[in-house]
Amino acid sequence: MGKEVAMVDLGLTHIALPVADVERSIAFYRAYAAMEVIHHRVDQATGVRVVWLSDHTRPFAIVLIEQAEVQPLLTPLAHLGVGCKSREAVDTLCNLARQEGCLLQDPQDSGYPVGYWAFLRDPDGHTLELSYGQEIGLTVETG
Numbered sequence: 001m002g003k004e005v006a007m008v009d010l011g012l013t014h015i016a017l018p019v020a021d022v023e024r025s026i027a028f029y030r031a032y033a034a035m036e037v038i039h040h041r042v043d044q045a046t047g048v049r050v051v052w053l054s055d056h057t058r059p060f061a062i063v064l065i066e067q068a069e070v071q072p073l074l075t076p077l078a079h080l081g082v083g084c085k086s087r088e089a090v091d092t093l094c095n096l097a098r099q100e101g102c103l104l105q106d107p108q109d110s111g112y113p114v115g116y117w118a119f120l121r122d123p124d125g126h127t128l129e130l131s132y133g134q135e136i137g138l139t140v141e142t143g
Contacts, residue, residue, distance in 0.1 A: 009059065016064075017062060018124070025122060026053065072126050094106065
């Protein structure tokens with residue numbers, strides 16, 4: 001048997017957000033960012049519920065920390081950004097967000113390099129941007 005090598009996280013790995021209701025936030029990020037729970041626990045010292053979410057596209061997670069009172073930290077223009085597969089995917093999610101009352105800003109096309117984007121409000125007032133055509137990954141690779 002070979003020696004196991006421990007994986008070491010490098011670079012930006014997560015963002016932590018306070019939330020009032022972990023389950024409600026999980027449902028939001030599952031629906032609008034295609035994220036799944038990859039870790040959950042109750043902190044031994046504080047009794048606080050903590051959940052990690054990932055979309056499994058890169059080693060990055062949103063950490064949800066349940067709090068009795070939440071002051072939204074990510075409000076326009078501070079936001080999380082999620083790239084979608086197409087303009088139609090952005091539109092479909094925005095139509096759902098409109099029906100659920102969480103669409104903050106209708107989709108708009110700002111041209112290159114910003115692309116087609118819209119803002120949504122998560123259950124605690126944090127802002128999530130949906131976009132198509134920002135090409136951040138390509139910029140990182142060639143930058």
